[in-house]
Amino acid sequence: MTTTPRRRSRREEHRLGGTGAKVTLRNTLIAYAFMIPFLVLLVMFHTWPVFFGTFLAFTKYNIISPPQWVGLDNFRGLLQDEQFWSGLRNSLKYILIVPVIQVISILVALLVNRPLKGIAFFRTAYYVPAITSFAVVGLIWNWMYQQGGPVNAVLSTLGLMTEDRGLLNNPATALLAVMFVTLWKGIGYYMVLYLAGLQNISQELDDAATIDGATRWQVFWNVTIPGLRPTILVCSLLSTISAIKVFEEIYVMTQGGPAGSTYSALFYTYSKAFQDFQYGMAAAAGLIIAVISIFFGLINFRITRGGKIDG
Known part of the structure; x- marks a missing residue:
């Protein structure tokens, strides 16, 4: 038993x-x-740093004297500072590249996901800008954007430019020029994430949809996109936060010029902290940027349904 x-x-x-x-x-x-x-x-x-920075946002601090509690005075000062609002507007404009970079990255990932001869070379070529130092990238694109540079020559040939003028020296085009560099540099990074997401989608789902008579577009929209939803959430979150906190591109390429046309919210924070030594004001601006980032993060969760794959 x-x-x-x-x-x-x-x-x-x-x-x-x-x-x-x-x-x-x-x-x-x-x-x-x-x-x-x-x-x-x-x-x-x-x-x-998070807790100490939050505390500094309510103080007056210049690194020499001890922090002095001022309550909401820093936030009132920001509301009356046109330079801060200008930087915040430019940072919000930067969010426009988020859907563009996601769409292009998905398309490139679909392209390099095919088992073609030499595809490893193309994957590497697309990814190289993502790992290149922005100091190098900034120098290269500053040269390409200058008066008489390659970009001006191409735009003039296409009839899109009538006056040979450096794009970074023109307030009307400087921000767009910097945004394009961010787009160019970020595609490879997000491509790798989407490529990993594509390879996690079962090929049996694509085959079953094709057998049922679905077109390639229907397979892409009803099988591939739902399968990529968790990756889309991660990439859109990273891209949105990076856009709101844009700094490196501005610092290397334009220093906020010309005439403040590329001045971003985080560059304002940097200027207040390390140029004006107003650390309390800088911390308050950083706290506002963090709240805005959380708000747009919640929007991304809403749009992507929390990254859940349809059952």
Whole structure:
């Protein structure tokens, strides 16, 4: 006569390891010992700066004197500062590249996902701008955008430019020129993420839809896009936050000029902190940028349905 082994309770399973060995205090301490270095770095370089920066947003601080509590005075000052509003408007304009860069990245990912000869070279070529230092990228594009440069020559040939003038020196075109560089540099990065997402979609779903008579467009819209929804959420979130916090491109290429046409909200924060030494005002501006980023992040969750794949 055989007896059925007693099934362990959840408490027992939690107390026992994967091999049935009892989890001892020593094993627990060893696990936390491995976590401590990361937790220390996390607190030092993430958690503490967030809390201290939030505190500084309500103070007057110039790094020499101790912080002085001023309440909402910094935020009132920002509301009356036209330079801050100009930078915030430019940062919000930058969000326009988010849908463009996502659509192009998906199309490029579909292109390089095919098993064609030499496709590894094209994947590498598309990804190279993403890993190139922006100092190098800025120098190259500054030269290409200058008066008499290659970009002006192409635009003149196409009849899109009547006056040979540096695009970064023209307030009407400077922001668009910088946005294009961001678009060009970011496509490869998001392409890799979408390529990984495409390769996680079962080929059987595409084959079943094709057998049922679906066209290539119907397969793309009803199978590929729903399967990519989690990746779309991640990429759109990253792209939106990067657009709102645009700084590196502005700092390297234009320094906010000409005439403030490329002045961004984060560049305003940098100027207040490291040029004017008004750290309280800079922290308040950074807090506003963070709130705006969270707001647009929630919009991305809403549009992509939280990244859930249709069942």
